[in-house]
Amino acid sequence: MTLGNSPEDDRPSTEEDRPSIGRVLKQARISAGLTVDEVSAATRVRVPIIHAIEQDDFSRSGGDVYARGHIRMIAGRVGVDPGPLIERYDAQRGGRPAPTPAAPLFEAERIRPDARRPNWTAAMVAAIVAVVGFVGFTLFSGGDGGSGRDRPVAEGQAPGATPSQRSSGKPADPKPVPSDSAIAAVPNDKVTVRLAVVESRSWISARARDGRLIFDGTLSQGDSRTFQDKEGINLVLGNAGVIDLFVNGKKVEDDFRPGQVQRLSYTKGDPQVG
Known part of the structure; x- marks a missing residue:
């Protein structure tokens, strides 16, 4: 008979030994003294979705993009670093897909005069x-x-x-030439959405109307992105209260608050919240 630790006690911990994503979030919520309803009110994530995530069921989130956003918002509320949890989520699903480059900014910094008109x-x-x-x-x-x-x-x-x-006997008056400060023209045949982060940072996902992923990532204060599609743009905004939003050349006046997750959809018409 020998004394000491068994070989099983000395083996390194594996992925199976670590608490799951849902268990980490649930334990952090309980340690913070928060109820599911309180977390839902602060993050705008519905109660059934929070319950499902704490059971490691991400099917209610509606896809990987939304699941990452839910994990990020819940972790931030209960005081857990969301980065490692997002990495584990992606690793369990074969890695995170490379984001599709954002659509190029529409080229309209100035209104160019019609070449057919007299100079x-x-x-x-x-x-x-x-x-x-x-x-x-x-x-x-x-x-x-x-x-x-x-x-x-x-x-x-x-x-x-x-x-x-x-x-x-007076010479013809010259026609005024548009200045560099003229408002940028917006294409009539496309939906154009521009986002600008005015403070802190925000997680953003943008998809075309046909479901094609345009952008998925985090923007910091001072960053901006412009997206275009022929039919429409679907957005998911994390921390929506820190974003200035322009749709088809018009600023969207909203009452979003910091920490909110907003799902929006826009078409060629006037800005309409989806």
Whole structure:
């Protein structure tokens, strides 16, 4: 008979020995003295979903993207670091898929003038040059009956001037050129959604109307993303109260609060909360 630890006591802990994701969240909630209803009120995650997650049943979450968001929000409320739990969740499902690059920002920093319209600025410059040249010619060239200085100076006419402008002798007014501060144009044939994180950080998932994943990740203060699709954009916003939201060129005025999870859907019409 021998004394001491058995070989089984010295073996390293395995994945099976560690508490499951649901058990970790449940123990942390109980340690924090919180009920499921209190966690639901703070995170906006429904009570049945929280109960299911604490039993390691993620089928009620509606998919991996939503499950990650639920784990992240619940862990933050009960005081647990969500990072290791998300990693374990992804490892149990074969790894997290690489996110699809976000749609490129629509190119509309300024409204470009139509190339087919007359360039009034160039016409005005040409008219001024013509006037100055004619004045110089009449002043310094000789002529019948005396010096050119004794003759009245003829007024030049701006090319493309209207009949009323020709009769008054005034050159045509140049058409204003749009400045760099003009509001960016939004394509009419697409749904355009822009998000900007104004403080803290927020987890965001964006999908096209056909279910294609456009973006899935976390944005920090100062970050922004723009998404486009021909039919519609479906969003899931974690910590929605820290986000400025623009849809089809219009800012969405909302009453989202920090810590809320919001599911939104937008189409080509006016901004409508889904």
